[in-house]
Amino acid sequence: MNPFSMGDGPIPRGGAADPVFAEPWEAQAFALVVALHDRGLFDWSEWAEALGAHTRRTGRAADYAAWLDTLEGLLAARDVTAPGLLAERRAAFARAAAATPHGAPILLANDPLWSGA
Secondary structure, three states, X not given: OOOOOOOOOOOOEOOXXXXXXXXXXXXXXXXXXXXHHHOOOOOHHHXXXXXXXXXXXXXXXXXXXXXXXXXXXXXXXXXXXXXXXXXXXXXXXXXXXXXXXXXXXXXHXXXXXXXXX
């Protein structure tokens, strides 16, 4: 059984019935890690070791931002994507966020330099 499977149920809830995910992007990060595991990019022991190494190296907790950093490292290490491409995408997202009105969804299409690639 997949230890991270959400099945068809609602967003996981913590002990105090608070959502496990504070923001929608956290749920997306979680789902992306599970999907890439399910497609064979890594097994759970590899994921745990990579996440643990990241937290030891940075001294940060294993929050969802650490999950994203760890996932990006695994993608680059396995030549799934280049670190430069990830940096370009982060910059595009930052520009899109700056150009997006408060309260509206941030879309890469809002990046003034975005070409849709």
